[in-house]
Amino acid sequence: MSKPSIPKGTRDFAPQVMARRQWIFDTIRSSFARRGFQAIETPALENLSTLTGKYGEEGDQLIFKVLNNGDFLAKADGQVLDERDSKRLAFQISKKALRYDLTVPFARFVAMHRNELQLPFKRYQIQTVWRGDRPGRGRYQEFTQCDADIIGSEGLLNELELVELFHEALGDLGLPGVRIHMNDRRILAGFAASCGVSERLTDLTVAIDKFDKVGIEGVLRELETQSFSSEVQAAAGQLFAIKGAGTDAMVELEKTFDHPLISAGLADMRQLWNWAAQRGISSPELVFSPGLARGLDYYTGAIFEVRIEDSPVGSVCGGGRYADLTGIFGWKGVSGVGISFGADRIYDVLEHFDAFPDAAACATDVLVMHMGDATLDASLDAAARLRSSGRVVEMYPDSAKLKKQFKYADDRGIAWAVVIGEDEWASKKLTLRNMRTSEQLTLELEEAIKRLC
């Protein structure tokens, strides 16, 4: 029997951490729910064929494949086995795989259930995803995503709703220095077109997307490496040199670059900016970032990324509009827009700023002490009554020494102890002890309940 351990990149969540995580999920969930987003869940196990080819070649390598049960080699190709070809064999011995994100399963869900859904369909989904990334600081093989999407509606009010969701949920979570960056993919497409490199939009986007990590010099180097001309590099320099963060930047962008796609993107950005401002969301919280790219291929309209000022992590949320997410599963032309909250990163930011509220703890309020058989019944009754008054109450389960029971209360951070001794119970009284101050009061039960309110 070896010393127990867990796989690298996975985590146990002990009670204190778990209570904080639960509070984060509950807060995000409430924000989703009060706007009428409906929860769905999809299985952790998807058909491998559903996931393959959706995340690029690198992504395909990171999908966790599940070995077929039983004699899985029986159906494997002998030649592939003899050639020790892991890559090909994987698809012969595993039919199922673990969910890699929530977007592809959602698209699969929508395509499969299209006849049961009312459009526009607003859904949220808070579930675990798995990726075979090399584990590292803040990088896990198993983590939780919180996604909200609206599909079947092209109105820009959906984008506004998602900006409001960022604002409300991150506000409720008490995150300081929230910066909601927004851009429109058409602005990038127009930029590429005005540079004459429309056919290389993806390469251009990938290079531009690195700005956050490597700065303008890094982007220019990347463009150079990717053999983009010096004109394109100069244009990229101009793009990132645009000053301002709101309508001022939009004006400058329009002056610097001229293309119908840019105008179309800017019209939406202006409208969104004005609506948001009327709802109390504006600079510095809202930022128009014409260089914001977002790596994913499927975005076609507005894109979002939320960062936290002076925090050690990258973006905590992202999202955008996609013209055709479900097309890969046979239902074409359904436009949608969605966002994702990175709960693990939000946790790290709150911890960094020491900003978790008291509500995010798992505190038991009262420990009722075990004082022996004579008052056991009275103690159990008191515990039940205290619990029905809304407190979290534990009854110590063993007839142990008082010192041991008090130590348990201290170690657990329990604020109050109730002691029902035989003598005091003769006059229907109990002792209420404040575990922090050691102050003790002799009271009737109902008085004690009032004290605790």
Next chain:
Amino acid sequence: MSKPSIPKGTRDFAPQVMARRQWIFDTIRSSFARRGFQAIETPALENLSTLTGKYGEEGDQLIFKVLNNGDFLAKADGQVLDERDSKRLAFQISKKALRYDLTVPFARFVAMHRNELQLPFKRYQIQTVWRGDRPGRGRYQEFTQCDADIIGSEGLLNELELVELFHEALGDLGLPGVRIHMNDRRILAGFAASCGVSERLTDLTVAIDKFDKVGIEGVLRELETQSFSSEVQAAAGQLFAIKGAGTDAMVELEKTFDHPLISAGLADMRQLWNWAAQRGISSPELVFSPGLARGLDYYTGAIFEVRIEDSPVGSVCGGGRYADLTGIFGWKGVSGVGISFGADRIYDVLEHFDAFPDAAACATDVLVMHMGDATLDASLDAAARLRSSGRVVEMYPDSAKLKKQFKYADDRGIAWAVVIGEDEWASKKLTLRNMRTSEQLTLELEEAIKRLC
């Protein structure tokens, strides 16, 4: 591109089902939390070595193994490959596996974190588990368990707390006909000893455990098949012939069989029965079932199983005391007691009795209609104000025909619609429409909010 599907034995949860599931989990979670049980979570991916050998040979076959990423064949044994030995190869090409239950991961968690835990440690855990069982009606490869355990305490008050948990949680869930069956493993051990077959306790338990499915004839046949003597079969007949369901049955059991282990088990059963009765839990809800066995090997004291009268499913909850759960991971002699709620079966029972409450729905209360640009701002303000009054509110995101918007409200089961037309808004009024009765009122916003309270 093939038609999308999901693996057999897995499920998508659409919004209505999801809301009901969420309500079940929240209800169980509340019951756990108000007694000071603390939530933990363990990773879905455990080391395969952690899980192997804990669930019997059959169980080992049903564990889903996860294929190592990268060139997994590079480290495989050539001979094993050449022999096409799936069983041995599995352990060479997969290091990780999916959680099969919550008990073994909990034991592993406790052993790993023993220095951080205060004993007694009360934890709950609500997470998905995976089993490669043949999928069938009510049998899934991916389902959710809700476990509560108390470890590091031998007091029988823990057993009482778990009986109270069954009573409270299943009561809060509105399950009719709850029957909490209880027994003590020492009674079965004493029964085996008094028949002279102590060394075959497990075989005997397995046979007796089938009573629920196959009746007394089936048990006797099984005992016959397992070469138990006719004396043992006769004794089993006597065991299941014991009448009554409470202290009466305990008296009869004691008269029929005589063994110190039986007396020890009965002493606890009596105490538990009396305590529970004082807390308002007694016959017919509480049932002493001296033939109750529970299949799992690790139980050593009290055992529980909850069934629902006249329902189509088997047991909905189970549990019991184990003397040494963490010993397999290197921490010996830590006694504990735990229970598990089968959320999927509870769902099926509630559906069977059509007993889901209205609270278990995901209803949007109000749809604010999109009446065009002139009153868009007023409509967004109204939606925000209604939302802050505590209602779930959606704003229709597109400037669509009224008919289409009303149809959406109807299809979604939304109770109220708010219409802000240009004319009425001139005098700061809006129309509040009851979608069920089609009744319409022209009101100021604050009046409408009062109406909806």
